Amino acid sequence: MAMFDSKNKDYEDGGFEMDASDAETIIGSSVKVDGDFVSDGDVLVQGILNGSLKTKGNLRVEKGAKIKADVEAANAQVSGEIEGNVLIKNNLVIGSSATISGDISTKVLSIEPGAVLNGHCSVSSSKKQEDSEPADIQEPIEEDEE
Amino acid sequence: MYAYFIDSWVFEKCGRKMDKLDLGLTQKGASGRKIKMSRLHDLPSSIKECSSSGIKTFVAVGDDDTASRVMNACLKTEGLGFVFSYVPMCSEKSEISKTFGYSTITECVDALSHGRTAKIDVGVLSGRHYFITAAVFGGKCSLVFETYSISSLLKNHHISVCNSNIYSKKPKHGKWKFSLYDGMLDAVIAAKPEVSFLEKMIQKNDFASFSPDSVFLVDKITIKSKQKTVSVLADSEKQLSSPIVVEVAPKHLEIIIGDKFHAI
Numbered sequence: 001m002a003m004f005d006s007k008n009k010d011y012e013d014g015g016f017e018m019d020a021s022d023a024e025t026i027i028g029s030s031v032k033v034d035g036d037f038v039s040d041g042d043v044l045v046q047g048i049l050n051g052s053l054k055t056k057g058n059l060r061v062e063k064g065a066k067i068k069a070d071v072e073a074a075n076a077q078v079s080g081e082i083e084g085n086v087l088i089k090n091n092l093v094i095g096s097s098a099t100i101s102g103d104i105s106t107k108v109l110s111i112e113p114g115a116v117l118n119g120h121c122s123v124s125s126s127k128k129q130e131d132s133e134p135a136d137i138q139e140p141i142e143e144d145e146e
Numbered sequence: 147m148y149a150y151f152i153d154s155w156v157f158e159k160c161g162r163k164m165d166k167l168d169l170g171l172t173q174k175g176a177s178g179r180k181i182k183m184s185r186l187h188d189l190p191s192s193i194k195e196c197s198s199s200g201i202k203t204f205v206a207v208g209d210d211d212t213a214s215r216v217m218n219a220c221l222k223t224e225g226l227g228f229v230f231s232y233v234p235m236c237s238e239k240s241e242i243s244k245t246f247g248y249s250t251i252t253e254c255v256d257a258l259s260h261g262r263t264a265k266i267d268v269g270v271l272s273g274r275h276y277f278i279t280a281a282v283f284g285g286k287c288s289l290v291f292e293t294y295s296i297s298s299l300l301k302n303h304h305i306s307v308c309n310s311n312i313y314s315k316k317p318k319h320g321k322w323k324f325s326l327y328d329g330m331l332d333a334v335i336a337a338k339p340e341v342s343f344l345e346k347m348i349q350k351n352d353f354a355s356f357s358p359d360s361v362f363l364v365d366k367i368t369i370k371s372k373q374k375t376v377s378v379l380a381d382s383e384k385q386l387s388s389p390i391v392v393e394v395a396p397k398h399l400e401i402i403i404g405d406k407f408h409a410i
Contacts, residue, residue: 027296028359030303030337035294041363051294 016075016091018042018060029064043073045080052084063097070102085119148178148258149196150233151189151216153208157182160235163251167207167233170255178203183212189219197226203402205231205258213242214277214381221268221276221399229263231402241279242381245310245326247407257404264407265397266326269309269380272390277380278399280308281392283369284377289333290368290389296360302338304356307331307367307392313358329396333367335360366393 024041027033031047042057045065052069053059059073065080072087079095086092088106096114103120111117148171156164171177179201181192193204206216213232220228233254234240243249248257269277283305289296298305306312309331311324324332336356369376371388378384 024363026359026361028335028337030298030300031296031335031360032299033294033296035291037294047299047360 016058016077016093018044018058018075018077023060024057027065037069061098063095147199147201148176148203148205149193149201150178150180150205150207151183151192151212152180153206153212153235154182154184156208156235163235164207166251167255170251171258174255174259176255176258178205183208183215189215190223193219193223193226197223197228202227203229203231203258203261205233207233207235209234209236210240210242210279211382213240217278217381217399218276229400229402231258233258241310241312245279246401246403248404249406253404253406257402262403263400264326264403265400267309267329267331267397268395268399269307269331270393270395271378271380271384272386272392275380275384275386276395276399277309279310279381280306280312281378281380282306282312283371283390286373287369287371287376287388289335289362290370291362291364295370296333296335296362298335298337298359300337300359303359304336304338305369306334306336307364307369308334309394313356327397329394330363330365331367331392331394333362333364333392334358364392364394366391368392 022042023044025039025043027043027045027047027049029046033047033049033051035051037049037051037053039055040057041055043055044060044062045067046062047065049067049069053067054072057074059071059076061067061076061078061080061082063079067080067082068084070084071082074089075091076086076088077093077095078098078100081099083101085102086100086104091108092104092106094100094111094115096112099116101118103122105122107123107125109121109123179196183189196204204216204220206213217230220226220230232242232246233251234243234249240249248254269281271277271281287305289305308324310326313336336358338356369390369392374387375385376388376390378386378390
């Protein structure tokens with residue numbers, strides 16, 4: 001099965017796939033972007049990006065891509081290099097060829113063997129946190145003294 | 147009522163095609179006023195005159211350059227409610243006719259007689275020049291957005307801002323989603339693949355030989371060049387001074403469409 005042939009998929013177990021042909025913005029392999037890149041849709045990065053990258057949609061960083069920027073996205077699938085902090089709202093999938101030098105913050109994280117990570121990693125699922133909250137303390141019922 | 151703006155060279159070079167067009171239009175009841183257009187023709191006054199006599203459909207007959215001239219003159223005429231159409235005399239080279247969904251004389255005559263219309267987006271260069279298909283800029287240009295800029299790492303590339311797809315001959319099935327309705331333009335950096343000398347000699351120097359590498363959905367963008375004057379191919383060739391602001395005019399042009407029209 002081709003990994004990226006299907007439409008964007010958000011799996012319950014935390015996986016995420018973004019279809020390359022669905023990307024609204026494509027930063028090709030022969031292109032260099034300088035500055036604060038902002039987008040509302042899905043972004044596919046194959047080239048070089050320096051500055052910062054923010055998108056309300058999904059992000060896919062392909063093998064060979066080099067990002068020297070803080071990255072923010074709803075979901076992300078990384079197979080290239082990122083030098084900067086990565087803040088992902090939902091799912092972050094780090095591929096075997098990925099190199100990330102920076103702090104990671106996400107809700108669900110999956111890492112393939114071979115990926116390189118240098119930085120702090122914070123994974124916090126708000127749903128799980130709600131579930132794991134301690135129950136309200138109940139006061140013992142006082143028995144009537146007879 | 148129709149007004150046909152016919153480029154002067156058409157009478158000299160395309161006599162047979164003109165006869166076929168005349169016959170077809172008469173048979174289908176789509177004939178109208180014919181205006182011979184020379185290079186120094188006063189288009190705005192001809193358009194105003196046609197409009198005052200109740201003509202609402204303006205048809206350019208010639209090549210993409212002719213279509214661009216007529217469309218620009220129509221759009222720049224204040225208060226003109228009009229429908230635009232185009233009969234290409236060199237259909238194999240016409241990007242505009244591909245966009246409109248007809249290329250042969252027979253298809254054009256059918257489209258004109260059926261009168262199906264659609265409102266499409268058009269691009270505007272520096273607030274002055276309108277284009278239907280795409281504005282293609284030569285090398286040494288970069289795309290400048292509000293907070294970031296994009297440059298190509300390759301030598302053999304071009305930058306284009308597209309309204310319709312100039313790269314693929316099958317717009318609906320391409321990877322890229324060029325839409326004539328979405329109120330947006332696609333800024334594209336396209337690279338030409340390395341070819342041998344022999345292939346270079348044989349190959350046509352058209353946009354189809356370039357393959358799009360990067361695409362950015364925009365409603366307004368600035369193109370900067372190191373040169374003061376930039377040569378731009380936007381339906382017709384223009385010389386504009388850098389920086390050039392390209393923006394979209396959403397659903398600004400009503401056109402007659404053919405059966406092959408793909409708005410996406």
